[in-house]
Amino acid sequence: MNRTQQRFGIILPIILISYFMILLDNSIVFTSTVKIAADLNLSAQALSWVTNAYALTFGGLLMLGGRAGDIFGRRKIFLIGLVIFSIGSLLVGLSTSAGMIISMRALQGIGSAILAPTTLALLMDTYQDNMRTRAIVYYGATGGLGASFGLVIGGLISSYTTWRLGFLLNVPIGIVMLLLTLKFVPVSQRSTGKLDWLGSLLSVIGIIALVYGINGAKNPVLMIIIAIIVLAAFVWQEHRSNHPIMPLKLFADRERSSAYVARFFFLGAMISYFFLTPQAMQNVYHFTPLMAALGFLPETVPQFIFATLVSRLNNRFTNNQILIAGELITLVGLLMAALVGVRAGYVTAIAIPMVIIGIGQGFSLSPLTVAGVANTDAAIAGSASGVVNMVHQIGSSVGLSIITLMTAGIASPVVSYNTAVMIMTGLMLISTLAAINIARKSSND
Numbered sequence: 425m426n427r428t429q430q431r432f433g434i435i436l437p438i439i440l441i442s443y444f445m446i447l448l449d450n451s452i453v454f455t456s457t458v459k460i461a462a463d464l465n466l467s468a469q470a471l472s473w474v475t476n477a478y479a480l481t482f483g484g485l486l487m488l489g490g491r492a493g494d495i496f497g498r499r500k501i502f503l504i505g506l507v508i509f510s511i512g513s514l515l516v517g518l519s520t521s522a523g524m525i526i527s528m529r530a531l532q533g534i535g536s537a538i539l540a541p542t543t544l545a546l547l548m549d550t551y552q553d554n555m556r557t558r559a560i561v562y563y564g565a566t567g568g569l570g571a572s573f574g575l576v577i578g579g580l581i582s583s584y585t586t587w588r589l590g591f592l593l594n595v596p597i598g599i600v601m602l603l604l605t606l607k608f609v610p611v612s613q614r615s616t617g618k619l620d621w622l623g624s625l626l627s628v629i630g631i632i633a634l635v636y637g638i639n640g641a642k643n644p645v646l647m648i649i650i651a652i653i654v655l656a657a658f659v660w661q662e663h664r665s666n667h668p669i670m671p672l673k674l675f676a677d678r679e680r681s682s683a684y685v686a687r688f689f690f691l692g693a694m695i696s697y698f699f700l701t702p703q704a705m706q707n708v709y710h711f712t713p714l715m716a717a718l719g720f721l722p723e724t725v726p727q728f729i730f731a732t733l734v735s736r737l738n739n740r741f742t743n744n745q746i747l748i749a750g751e752l753i754t755l756v757g758l759l760m761a762a763l764v765g766v767r768a769g770y771v772t773a774i775a776i777p778m779v780i781i782g783i784g785q786g787f788s789l790s791p792l793t794v795a796g797v798a799n800t801d802a803a804i805a806g807s808a809s810g811v812v813n814m815v816h817q818i819g820s821s822v823g824l825s826i827i828t829l830m831t832a833g834i835a836s837p838v839v840s841y842n843t844a845v846m847i848m849t850g851l852m853l854i855s856t857l858a859a860i861n862i863a864r865k866s867s868n869d
Contacts (some may be wrong), residue, residue, distance in 0.1 A: 579717020692823020
């Protein structure tokens, strides 16, 4: 056992493996989209909802999941999330139609919404001071690695077995995590607060209406207007509630609020990149799913290497300095891909930009997580964790929905992908500006 494991014990591996399992599935879907669509006869719009159904329930219920952990105890909520996610995974793996896989992905999202914020809150409860910062760095790195390695694993599974295996494997892993949690994670203290059920309902309706309005509604303008009205009602409810699921004081801190904006647009760009690039490699270059998975190694390997360096770099540089460097590097990678164009060939158009993007993402996600839970106390730790994960998921879903909408009428896969990467670059620019604002505000405070 190495020194890090001796210091952190078994709880951190339980947290990280559970979080990794959540994010892995979404990336497996990305690499397996062509096979899933062929197997279940899915249209392009239905295929996007295999991802969006998960992201909607995940994002819409995250604040409720985070607050439930504060009130009922994180260990209990963590166990409930593991059970629901594992059952959802089993049923996704057994799906026989578009309706079944989309609805079961939504069930998976419910489990993830309960599980994800509790993992981060458990981490914050268990570790203090420098160990907490290091643990959050590992947590943030796990988020990026789960997304990236899922592409490779999904390609391997699709090529040699069936896409269903990627979901069915969650069942034994979930059982092992359940047993380890029962044995090693102590029972958490419960608070005396109550759940804001009205706020929870308004947040779910508002978020679903927003993404549905962007991608799928027959009358998108009306749906988006409804979403804005409902989300405004949600904010008012949180303002007046004595037990809000999203305390508005979370946004009073400039570092946290800027980090939420940066994370929203960062994930909007990167999840779209993970979703569309494997399809481009298969549709433009005629790669197999396995080749597309291996084609992502120029992103995955640098990301892994540089994510592991963040903990050491924290001894020499501030969190904000590392974050800005990561955001700028990621922006450069996407800009290069946009300017070169996919027609230039795999090495120039995808592999080289991927190396740059991988370095940038390795540097970015951990500092974004640290900034997103900065300056919080135990009373709002679960809510803060819920907002971090909510922004992560909703940013992913909204970004992908916008790009899907703006490229829907383009028949050529080459033009469609090039246009999508240009939009991703714009989203990353906004994220970078928000990250710079974190440093500017911090220096002023």
